[in-house]
Amino acid sequence: MARHFSGGRLRAARRAAGLTAEQVADAVGRSPWAVWRWERGAAQPGIGTADLLADAVGVSLPDLLADDRQAVTV
Template sequence: MPRTFSGPALRTARRSAGLTVPELAAAVGRSQWTIYRTEQGRVPVPVDLADALAEAVNVQLEALLYADPLAVVA
């Protein structure tokens, strides 16, 4: 089944890592606004950003993905 990036999982992992939104944004070289929107699931997350986010919060990328039956596989 296709998987999709989970903004809520990112928020949980960020908080568990003890990072604020500004700290995470600085760690991955993106704006705070991008992190807020990503955590809210409002924007698609490119693979390079997903990898950087997982590394910054010290989790495997798999932890930030969920099975999405509506996702389209190209």
């Protein structure tokens, strides 16, 4: 099962934590623009940055990953 970083999950975790994109950006040493791009799926963070993002929003790294498989309808 392939998994990838999910911008939607990052956005949801950030909002649940009551954080702004600017606060998350400061916590990981990147720009708010980078956080917004990751949340929209326009870019993917490296594994080290993804781990920092998880820490910043208070979740585990697997919580920010989504399954690549598509649901198959028969």
